[in-house]
Amino acid sequence: MVDSLFSPSWYRVADLVPRLRSHVEIHRHEYRDRIWYILQDHVSGRSQRFSPAVYKFIGLMDGTRTVQQLWDAVTEEAGDQAPAQDEVIRLLGQLHSADALITDATPIVVNYSGATSAKSAAQLSNDCGPRWQFVSRCLTQINF
Template sequence: MSGPLFSASWYRVAQLTPRLRSHARIHRHRYRGATWYVLQDLSTERFHRFSPAAYLIIGLMDGRRTVQELWEAATARLEDDAPTQDEVIQLLSQLHAADVLQCDVPPDAAELLERRQRQSRRAWQSRLLSPFAWRFPLFDPEPFLRLFLPVVRPLVGWVGALLWLAAVGPAVVLAAVHWPELARDVTDRLLAPQNL
């Protein structure tokens, strides 16, 4: 428990009767000797990690108990390790933001639409800004290879090897001839500020 036990905003959530949506699954994992609970959202394939105290509260969410009853049960069972009211509010906010929480309050359609648009914008920006996230469609190269096979066939084999040797051989000879100039002060050039 960290911070004050009670929250000034508790009255807003105390009478809610939350439960997890049917597309949420919880799995128990051990990370570096500590037990954590991972909530898997089957509809979006996102994962959220929770502590055992948070799992206790999530496990008690059945749609009949109020948040006040959930918190009282958690404090009775966990005593000094029980989450504060602010931590319970934060947990409910995280579950709501992940779209895995269902309450007796009707959902705000405008807020849901805005959140979905914000998530898709963020996903689009991350895909655009990260070249490793770019996706290119795969295609069958067979027609392309069949078309250019008559052009490429002579280059694969002895003729191609001789052409490659004619291009690379002089470069290797020139590198061997100028090796002292190439190898001199190599560490100074590698560690020069303009090369870092």
């Protein structure tokens, strides 16, 4: 299945300004006549493999440009080989969950920065799933 180039969820991440944490390194590897890039986290010992097109995106994440600016630069340079917006969203989530990414704000803060009532805390729980039910209960108890 081919991803569509654009994503309806793009607005949630487009204004983030990401960069990799200092304990993360990227190494180039050739495997079965294909080039891959391995992101190695020296703190956790985990590693992840990325395609050259995704590496171009990661390589530009220096904390000075928004995700939209990064994606525009990569699509201009890589053309048809550029990652789709959904792929970039998955990448950011993957890097964030691996604690390899720093942004000016986490996506949950960006999406719910206006949460000021028990109703919006309940909405947070519904949108984010069971992991956030505890957070929702805490926010409700402190009248956030």
